[in-house]
Amino acid sequence: MPEYIRHPLIKANTVEQRLYQLDLAGKALDTSTLVVLPTGLGKTVISLLVMASRLEKYGGKVMVLSPTKPLVEQHASFFKNVFKLPEEEILTFTGSVDPAKRADMWKKGKVIISTPQVIENDILTKRISLDDVTHITFDESHRAVGNYAYTYIAEKYFETAKNPLCLGITASPGSSDEKIAEVCQSLHIESVAVKTESDKDVVPYIHKKEIEWERINLPAGMKEIKDLLDKVLEDRFKKLTELGYPIYNQKYVSKKDLLSLQTKLQGELRGLPEASVYGAISILAEIMKVNHAVEIVETQGLESLRMYMERLDNEAYSKSGSKASKRLAEDLYIRQVARRVKDCDLEHPKLEHVKKIVHEELEGKPHSRVIVFANYRDTAEMITNALSEIEGVRPVRFVGQASKYKDKGLTQKQQVEIIEQFKAGDYNVLVATSVAEEGLDIPSTNLVLFYEPIPSEIRSIQRKGRTGRKHEGRVVVLVTKGTRDEAYYWSSLSREKKMQSNMKELQAAMPARKNSSITEDFTTDIPDEQKTLFEYDDENKNIKIVVDQREIRSSVARNLDRKGVEIIVKTLEVGDYILSDRIAVERKESQDFVSSMIDKKLFEQIANLSRAYEKPILIIEGESLFNCRGMNPNAIHGSLTSISLDFGVSLFYTRDAEDTAALLSQIAKREQVDEKREVNMHGKKSAPMLPQQQEYVISSIPDIGPKAARSLLEHFGSVEDVMKADYEELIKVDNIGPKTAARIREIAGSEYKR
Template identity: 40%
Template sequence: MDSQVSDYFNNPLLCKDTIDFRKYQDNIVKKCRTKNSLVVLSTGLGKTIIGILLIAHRLEKYKSKGKILILAPTRPLVSQHTKSCKRFIKIKNEKIVNLTGRIKPEKRMVLFKKAKILISTPQVIKNDIERGRYDLTEVALIIFDEAHRTVGNYSYTFIADEYIQTCLDPLVLGLTASPGKNYEKIQNLCDNLYIENIVFKTYQDEDVKDYIYNVDIFLERLELPLQYLEIREVWESLFKKYLRFFIKRDLINPYKPYFSKLDFLSITHDLNISLRFDNPFGFEDLEEQLEDELYYTSPRIIDIVREKDLDIHSIFSYCSSCISILHAKELLETQSFTLFESFLEKLEYKAEQDVLSAKRIVNSKHFNLIRSLLVEKDYNEIVHPKFPKIIEIIEEEITEFKNDKIIIFTQYREMAEFLKQNIKRHLDDTIKLEKFIGQSHRDSEAGYSQKQQIGIIEEFREGKINILIATSVAEEGLDIPNVNAIIFYEPVPSEIRLIQRRGRTGRHSPGRCYILITQDTVDVPFYKVSRRKEDTMNTILDRPEQLELSTEIKREKIRFKGESTFSEFDIIKNYKQRRKKEKQLLANRSIEEIIDQIDSFSRSKEYKRLKGQGVTFFNDVVNLTESKIKKKVMSMKGNTKKKEKKPKRYLNNNVKTLIDLAEVYSKDGEIDFMRFKELAEEEDIVDRKFFIHLNRACYLGYLKRDKDNKVYFIKHYN
């Protein structure tokens, strides 16, 4: 990026004097111009600007012929990137578009052809590529925002594969604040994005220090009151009772200093995997593969079950009971009586539905004792020590630091609502607060749509909201400005979430981060775990040479197809015919994947070894060929060759008249809806009659009406 003597980044494709020059950003972009790069920057160091600068460079290199694709995991992030591009990049706004699943496929095809910069969620792009609606051959750069999501079957992985295979000069930019907690996760991310170069910057780097402010971390350690300890003692006694079920059967180590929900989730995971992965013939390779999937291998849970002839259903049920007890204990220790009691009510409801794991708890004397204590002593009046501490911090921020922007992070939506209602009572009416939560697919929990989320962020930005009480939805990527203080209601056992939460403050002035920790609870190990994971991650990124990065990507200049003219009308008109071809394209992809896997396996040492042991494979017996696979896959996708009955196409004179009007008066196949309606009225086709016959003409494929109030002539009835 060419930087002049001025204090701004300037480039023919950047809006003049809009991006402040920062030396470290300039250094990063220079390293990313020719190699697929993973840029790991602490939150607040301007990952978005790195992307903008690289976009300008690639568009300049290809004389604005190439396309740029920006991928982000949520629609609010897509909206944010769209605004940034329109603000900083000097091209027409209509050339910057976002693609969402709410836009019809045929319209997305048109937008992809017209646009220069496309911003989208990855699933939309994956679906369109699989169906051949467009390809990535002319894409000069793909930016993967929140790149740490590139794991498993997430769409980022598919798109990266497709891009590297189809584009002559691919360039990948992965942006994240935290790529993973250990070597394996970071290596896997680099493999999936074909990373050739890692750039890692922290607040401690010399070229960064001049551009950041200090963030002071305050660990607020709190003690539980006596009443909480009394309830906890009873609850722990119930847990120990059910723990004996596992100890007696040698399913868990009795000498562990600490038991967590993960211990019991791991037992159920191992049982599920082992039951699905049955290996009656004892093949060594399959045994090794199974052990890679298990938490407990010496001995394996399934071996203990078989040796002792244990009841698997009882194990699953007791695991569920223990997980519920530990979850309730966590709510009691780290949240509030309100959430604890709410969870007890959910257990009672499940018990009424005859769920054995819940009935076991609800029918216990421990549960009944706790219920009686809560009624008799009115425990709800005793607040968790975290709540008065939050009020104290907020009042100090407002009075001493004159701070009017605070974010409180909490793990649970119910806690967000509790804090919203109760903090209001302790503050001046001039202080406005709002919760900020994600979407919900549960009928009982109404979440916030992504449109609502964007609206709340804007109000917070404008100062209409002073305190934001947020769940994890506010951690990732969103540009939440000028926050001077962050409060963690509880620590999180994830280095990614720790970094993202902490990075919300100290962007434009010195910041403060308060972490509330209840002593002798899960808060303590959770905080230690997140710090240890962050330290491990930083150690790996400081020495990227220990990672195996891509070295075999060959590049040559993209050969563009030339300025092809296309008709939006033709794309819409032909889309119904395309739908049939899309099934074929999807089937062909499935067939190629199956054939590749069979070919690869049949050439492997494992195949030869198993054949030598007398194993017969299904594909050898039936002589599995491409045509046989194709026939089966096509039938599975519903593309059978059964002769379809042609629907009767009844056309009365009014329908024919509307088709004739559209043909005669349309320009390039389209006519304004209101103009079309006026022409129909002249033919006495009015009111309800007009809409009935228009719908009939559209249903039969002669006309098409879209949301933009256009009517398209598709074909004549003759």
């Protein structure tokens, strides 16, 4: 008979007593701790023990942060079942809960389970304060790097809480010392506690997990398609070399190498770059697309390649298609690939292996559950379709929320429903992408099948952890010989070993601390061997900036708060930031700037800004403006010129969100402190005047910007006369060349056909 945890705040006979969990919880109560524990061994129970102890000793609130809504709901269900607290004191915060309601709920809650983005927003908008929070658990804490919300919340927590303590829990913190150190620094971690499947107090709870590697040959027909793609790569590498950007390890070039060169080229776009830089960027875009196609042939299959080629073709002939995609669509070898893929009835032999392995598993054990992991959605769809043809196999595709061309994602509600149906046996095979790797309450499975190896040790560990939880499990990984599958296989193994070694070293290097008396709080009869900043920028403390509600999703607001600026969140009709009664700012990331040029929204926003404020500002953030969506640099320069000269808007360029925040706070300080100006929200969208409506109609014709539209209207006098003008009349107008004149005549004079 198992022993159960006994504590005033935990319901009797609900949580099994495990010594390794008590040991880890004791360490986590002594100081802020990163706990690394294999998947399926009850990291949430450790969080429960620490929260119960902190609530009993210090009161206040405790909080659990988890990356996704399904995870939040899963944790909330567990805590409501085991905490001896009124249910109205155990609260779930997600984006679907009204912000005003969250502020009211916060006052009454004792245990808060939330997504980090919601808590970050509520801190920024001052709906909540963390001063009386006595503990925070950061679930899947390996995410606490870069600009992820965990980092900001931890900063504010240790800055404002009267008695802070945090716990980071993860199965896989990463293999590099730098990654682990960044997680610890972000969460103010002072101690690391690691348990592995070989530790003596963990061994009784470990079930056998067999790991098999099946090596597969690539068929001759698929090698021929790969050879055609390699010829395209060879040609593009040669052109890149001619432009002065050689890649020396062409046969073994990695995605990381290509991205590194892309970053270098984007850096060279500043100032007055040579034409070769633009050419190199465009050719590199082709290489990245073809390199991805090669990976699909080697590791996925022809059905996935067929879908990818179809998307490339759609991109090439769409209105916003890049020059790179257009050139590829016209390439002789690419056309041969498309034709062969279309005519070939061959498929990657991996698919037959999947069908055989899954069928044998379910035939021998009809009540089994199986997860098949695939890196790409197209492959997941192909596998699902193939498995559905086998009697007794009931597969379902399980993907993320994002949708793209001919590929609709699943909402979180749909994801939860599918998992419940998988538990109930309505489906017995889950064909999943990375969305099923992390944390979701997917039942223990008999078999986990990798369609391909993955180089990430974090993701590999998460996938393997989906079996061997409550009974023996089996992991099978399919590897195509002589391809990047093998490289990923060795990379993953090496990184997993390195991670285990690093964690042990880090744990040993941390200062020894006396364990908390948690074992006395929760248990009796335990063997003796088990009882073992941030600063504001003061000069900004009186500065206020009004921030549009939608901008909270960027990290600019977070960086403003770090600088001590008082943020006032409002829904703004005009602009993103208001710095004084005369200055409002529109912020656009490079990609967003180009997209708004294409969909014609840019000049409407700029016009509203310039009409509403005396000194309007546009900030363009990021260093890749001239490398977005294959946009002609002359078109971008033309738009920037019009914004500055025609609309009188000041242009500023920033590297990133932190740089933007520094610029905003500096301008706001100058206005509010030096010039003694008030922050005044008075901008509203103006109804366009007749001339602006006329300009809008003409500028909706491709290749015609605001300046050319005004030239046409000034020359002909009306929209009607512009449309009636013939080719010879049109080319006499300033800013109208032969190509534009021909386009106007084509649109105005062609018969309408649906």
